[in-house]
Amino acid sequence: MVEKTGEVLSAASLAQRVGWAADLVSGMAADLLGAHWNTADVDLLASGVDGAGRRLPSNAWMALRRLGWSTTPAEGVRVNDRIVRMAQEQAGRLLRSVKWRADLTAGVIGSWPAEPLRRTLDEWAAVRAAVRDGRDLPSSAIRSRTRQIAAFARRHGRLPTDVFELEAVPRAARMLLLSACDGQQASLVRADDPGRALLRLQLPTCPAPRSYRDWTWVACPLTLPPTVPPVAGLHLPTLRVHHGRVHADLAYTHAVPTAPRTGHTIALGVDWGLNTLLSAGAVRLHSNGTITALGSGAQFRAAGVLAKQHRLRREGEHLHTKADHYQRLINDTDSHRLTGKHAVLAEEIRRVSDRRSNLN
Template sequence: MSRKLPLAEGETSRTACARGLLRTGVDERTGELLSAAALAERVVWCVSLVSGMVSALTVERWNTADVDTLAAGEDAGGRKLPSNAWMALRRLGWTVAPPEGVKVNDRIVRMAQEQAGRALRSAKWRADLTAGVLTTWPGDPARRTADEWDAVREAVPGGQFLPSSVIKSRTRQTASFNAKNGRMPVDVFELEPAPRTARMLLLSACDGQQATIERADEPGRALLRLQLPTRPDPASYKDWTWVACPISLPPTIPAGAVLHLPTLRIHRDRGRADLAYTHAVPKTSRTGHTIALGVDWGLNTLLSAGAARLHDDGQITALGSGGQFRAAGVLAKQHRLRRLSEHLHAKTDRYQRLTGGDKQHSLTAKHTVLSDEIRHVCDRRSHLNDALAWAAARWTVDQAITASATVIHVEDLRSMEARGMGRTVNTRLSQQVRGQIVDHMRHLAAEAGIAVVTVPARNTSKHCPQCLTPLRHRKAPDRPTAPGWKWALCPATGGRATATMAPGGVSPHAA
């Protein structure tokens, strides 16, 4: 199958990922039909070999000198390092080997080096962030002054565009280390241990000697062939066999998309494949937009959106009355699950203190049951958040497509801290999945060639959307002297009240 994607005028390539399931496989040496459990077991054996080498290599190179060397992009001879992590590690001479007595081919080692190299490359950003926080340590870690904020943003690469919550969380982590050890950490490698190794197989680091994937003759099907061990400790190449795994492609993968080797992982004793594919999508434009969709955040009304047109004379007119994405029921359920989770955690901690780790205690069985229930509730909360994020993003993109908008403007509230609005409202704002919604929004908008632009939240609720006069925010329209954030009064229009959508958000008329 050709890996070259044909593109028409006005199109560009885009790589995305979809989930697949390994239901069965065929051992090509013996012709044995492998069940889902037997296939997952073989994948687990291979994953264990790879993850062991990844852990050893990551721990060995988890220091400032090695991470800086890898991030510099040059080897000892001044040559540029390859973009593939496994090739870069080999250029630097960072090798790894399987346990003694275990035989693996070179492609298995490649996967381990690729995964370890990606982890080490990602550590560079955290190392620079921690170094910037340490060099500009504030007088009061709980409350930086304006000058201290400017200093830390100047010391961190890209700090001017970094959410303040990221800097604050790193500051709290450093302060906790200082309180525990009586001194400041030297760098992030002392502050954090080596990251845990994800149990997966990065087949993208391999070639046809380890794995191949091709579309089947039947539409919506693909065939993945890869080498897997027949025992947990293969002693020779005879203990490795080719296994053919038919995969049903999700309907989100277009028929003309180019398939890439997936990433395999085990989830709940089932083999799963993260199928990467490349397909053609319309190009997005940076300039020249005449119709835009503005999106604002809320509480029960999670999103409010309105379209506007820019005319040749510079005048902006609204298109229609806009729309609202209401998720009061889902958010209420999310709030109930959060309270249930807190209650279960409190009971579990109480049982833990009473049992003292004694497995023979009469409360140990109840503690186990509650621990399982906590995991179940956490899964429900995670699935609910994911479904809500996808639904909100899909609704927003559909609004843009209906209005023929070529750009979506959404308020950037990643660093918003919910405080000063009551215990209930603060908690509900903190639980919103705004980051997930924006990420999913970008993913879906790219399918239609629509650009997504995040707008800084500062001063977006300060001025009247009609006359740009500074607003007076009040608690209610009939209480003009009570400060608050729910309503805004415009002095230039005779004190007419406008309902604001969310703390730090713009009014619905400005959307």
């Protein structure tokens, strides 16, 4: 409901307004990512200190402001400072997360083997030594990064300089990270019913607001899932639009009793693997010091899902190979007879990608 006028918004209208705000945020976040998608800036952000040697704040948007990395909306568009905060928070999180991939890529490039897909024992030792904490790094992570670098080398005839040449600037998601805001942009309070809460936030009334009059307060009731305790402290959620509806990813905090360090008589062990995703078992410690198993344990096997995932991966690789071959034959000719078939393949590739994402 629009608080000023009392107008009741439908789910579609609310999704539209949230989408307009998310577009403004993602646009500014994309500008920030494009401006700082390089080794020097990512290393500076990951160092945890600014140019004056002061420790950077833990909040990504505050860290970016300390470094002087700011952004503005398109010309003529008016947004408040909290909208800019959300863009900085999203860009800062993405820039912080790329540091691990940058170090891994640098280590793999710096110890590039003679045969990328057939490393010797010495070459495996060299790449693990070149990567931070490489001794405990799964081999699959090194292999996948090696395949990515090898594909770049085949296309360009040389190795990439770093991960920022290897990977394009990531896409800024259409979402609102309300955790970066304060009461001037959004607030969340519990209702009388313990299973409900009220989210108030400012949303635009048009895609390109020209003044603050184009922003209004909207009250959105939330139905809390039963997993949220009645006494839990609620935090501002992340809003995203999915299939025409607004979804709120809600975080909450609640107190739990302190677990004693000693005196336990039952233990639960859980292990994960590749063929059997999870295996678990419980044991009991008796007064005479003996340990006995409780039941036969449990397993979670994902063989069927994994088989389908591998089939879709092979199908996607086949479609990509065929589409690349068509593209080479077309060679930027709009009237080529294979243009239509290439468009059909591109659409099928998108559908397979969506199915794989949904399966994950």
